[in-house]
Amino acid sequence: MVEAKIDTTNIRIGEQFNLKISVDETKNVIIPKLILKGLEIVDSTKTDTLKNKLIKKYVLTGFDSGAFYIPQQQIFVKNQAYLTDSLLVNVATVAVDTTKVKKFPIKTIKSEPYTFDDFKIYIYIALAILAIIAFWIYWFVIRKRKEEVEAPTYRTLPPYEEAIIRLNELDEKLLWQNNKVKEYYSELTEIVRGYIERELNVPALENTTDNILEMLRDFKQAETISTSQETLDKLKSLLREADLVKFAKSKPMAIEIEDDRKDAEHIIGNLKPKPIQEEKEEDELE
Structure with missing residues (x-):
């Protein structure tokens, strides 16, 4: 059914010989990759059909002396x-007649001329260092100056005016309209917290939602701020919603986002420190 043949059993190192595998069938035949030990494939042909047979030919060679088997192929x-027969191939060395080999005197070591490849690693290192230096110069000098020039001078404005300007700028960014809801709520609550921090002189930016609400409740009970319970409830709802968006991946609807935007402006307009008694008396006298 299957047969493997070679055209010679004795070769010299590097000499080539042919292996032919034939199968007495042309359909549903699979000839796997040739498995060799000590021999190498130089070339192979496509599987041919000849007289109701499939024939696969290989050109083999060997580069080590000794006896090597072409193992059975499945x-x-x-x-x-089906298994083919294993085949023995003897690889012999080529005899060298040392009496006919011309001898040459031993030469001294000669240095090779320098080429670009000898210095390219140092060039690449130097370019990398220059690039790093240029980056740091840009980052610490040019970029910092640019940021200082472009930075808005909010701190020169009263807290209320600063907060309203920042709210309008937030609207122009269209963050939540472009599926950046988390960024929108982060900046929205930062504006509200920043207003509270400046207007009431408390660390609202660094405190948690619960701490801010508890602090404002204490202020209201002590009558040190001028606001309504409705305003505090809106602030609580806004900060809670922002926490859900930022940490629980909540996705409010568009109408809810628009309501939170209105609540933020309401909070900024209705949360004020209460005037001290002396100022009240002076106002009444006037």
């Missing part, structure tokens, strides 16, 4: 495995 015919 061929599948109609899902049934």
Whole structure:
């Protein structure tokens, strides 16, 4: 059914010989990759069909002296495995007649001329260092100056005016309209917290939602701020919603986002420190 043949059993190192595998069948035949030990494949041909046979030819060689077997090769015919015979190949060394080899005197070591490859690693390192230096110069000098020039001078404005300007700038960014809801709520609550911090002189930016609400409740009970319970409730709802968006990946609807925007402006307009008694008396006298 299957057969493997070689055209010679004795070769010299580097000499080539042919291996032919034939199968007495043309359909449903699988000839796997040739498995060799000590020999190498130089070339192979496509599987040919000849007189109701499949024939696969290989050109082999060997680069080590010794006796090597071409092991049995497994061929599948109609899902049934068949084995070829193993074949022995002797690889002999080429004899060298040392009496005919001309001898030459030993030469001293000669240095090779320098080329670009000898210095390219140093050039690349130097360019990398220059690039790093240029980056740091840009970052610490040019960029910092640019940021200082472009930075808005909010601190020169009263807290209320600063907060309203920042709210309008936030609207122009269209963050939540472009699926950046988390960034929108982060900046919205930062504006509200920043207003509270400046207007009431408390660390609202650094405190948690619960701490801010508790602090404002204490202020209201002590009558040190001028606001309504409705305003505090809106602030609580806004900060809670922002926490859900930032930390629980909540996704409020568009109408809810618009309501939170209105609540933020309401909070900024209705949360004020209460005037001290002396100022009240002076106002009444006037």
